[in-house]
Amino acid sequence: MKLASYFGITTFAVAICVGAKPTQAALVNYGFTVDATSGDNPGQYYGSFQYEDSTLTGIGEETLGVSNGLAIAFDYLGTRYTETxxxxxxxxxxxxxxxxxLLGLSYLVEDQFFIGxxxxxxxxxxxxxxxxxxxxLLSATEVGTVSYSKGQPVPEPMTLGGSAIAGVMGLCLKRKKK
Structure with missing residues (x-):
């Protein structure tokens, strides 16, 4: 009887994992490298940003901001700058x-830099x-370039949760058989 119970729970977990229709939203991650070739602070500087892509259509000009989960971390001259x-x-x-x-970031930090x-x-x-x-912005002096590299999207929590439940229940079922 317990075997049927475990089988039912495992079937339910797999159904959640497979049957759940994923939303098209994902957290998308990018890294970026600033290559400053002139000015007072030449060198390479690194940062990253992420956003939630549920409102992107892929058609025409689109802009995402902080309201879309845009978060930035950029290390420049010993200071970490964020979206704030x-x-x-x-x-x-x-x-x-x-x-x-992606066209790129538009990011202005007073008395420091502008990306765009x-x-x-x-x-x-x-x-x-x-x-x-x-x-x-009239004082802006171009001193370098920015390159972007896309990271892997972060999977939906429902998919991860369903997979975890199915895996645990499968192990429990296998252990009970022994």
Whole structure:
């Protein structure tokens, strides 16, 4: 009788794992490297960002921000900067896409740097790195480039939970047989 009970629980766990329709949302991770080739602080600097992609359609111009879970960590000149370091937080920073392809970050930290293609259009991300005085975008001086590398999406919790339950129940069933 216990064998039937374990079989029923295992079947239920597998059904949850397989039958659950995953939402299309995932946390997407990117790493980025700043290669500063001129200015006062040449060198390479590293950072990362992540966002939740449930609202992306892959069609046309799209922008995601802090309200979409955008989180940034950037180590520059011995200081760790986050999304809250942006001059216009919580409206910025943002990450931009065209037809599902990453254009880049738009990230402005007062008296330090600006990441984006055009200081005249600070809400459009890009691959240029500029030093900046105060928050005056007219003072931006391009000193390097930014490159991005996509990480693996973080799986949905329901899928992980269902898989874990199915695995544990399978082990319990195997152990009871012995």
């Amino acid at each position: 370091s942006d001059f216009d937080y919580p409206l910025s920073p943002v990450v931009n896409f065209t037809n599902g392809n 293609d055009d200081p005249g259009n600070p809400n459009r991300g890009g691959t240029k790195f500029s030093s900046i005085l105060s928050a005056d």
